[in-house]
Amino acid sequence: MNTNYIVRLTKTMLLAFFGFYALFVAFGNVTDYNSNFMFVQHVLSMDTTFEGNSLMYRAITSPALHHTGYILIIITEWFIAFACLFGAGKMLKQLKGSAEAFHEAKKWGMIGLLFGIAVWFLGFQVIGGEWFAMWQSEVWNGLTSAFRLTTYISTTIVILMLKES
Template identity: 45%
Template structure:
């Protein structure tokens, strides 16, 4: 432990946290690909707005086409694969630069930052903004992932800031 400086520990922590979010992404991908039907059903219900409170003024927002449900779900899957891939590659690049210069370690953050931004897009924009605010997902007692998405964003956003901040020497 005598060789472990605070700066080195911060680098290890950044790599470890990126591996955590990468592991999360892998589990989400596994779930979405191995249980396509259940996850598709969730997307279809949210887009159809068929389990939210009856509000005729907002019903024009519903998307009821199964073809569009599948396409939107595949867009979400693609974004999840992309964010996970970038986070995995970012973890690898950070790991490779653990003993590199401060400049090299900072430059190794690019893939991690891109992956985290894509993850924020999926869990904040797609689920919390569009799902909750446009499709009223929060009004459904069955198909509501608002709190789940919020917890993920509560991890991703501070992680994005922590990774981006240049505190290593």
């Protein structure tokens, strides 16, 4: 095995690992719906933020909107899982292909990772953390997890963007 093959295999596996992560998250959210639904419900309701904060006008207290938001997150997680795993499969098939063919095979994985950034950075850190003031909650605060995931996704994006010679 030459170094280029190992580099390509590493890129492929980084993508597959995240695809499996998203798959397990989506599966868990479906099979244990209420556990993470409570998280979404509390964040959107802002019921554990600082007492008397001036941002409470942003709170969403409609159970229908809580379920809608959570279901959209779950659907997106399924999409992320399938896009990343499909992309990893395409990359796996091109491990010994040309540099151009391998680079082209990254497309679905990059799309999946972009949607991962949309969920865990835009959704959790920006919207949940800042708009719904999740950072104020000691109980329902997912910023550390979102940061960890965003860091992994971003690192994987950068690594995948590098073209082979």
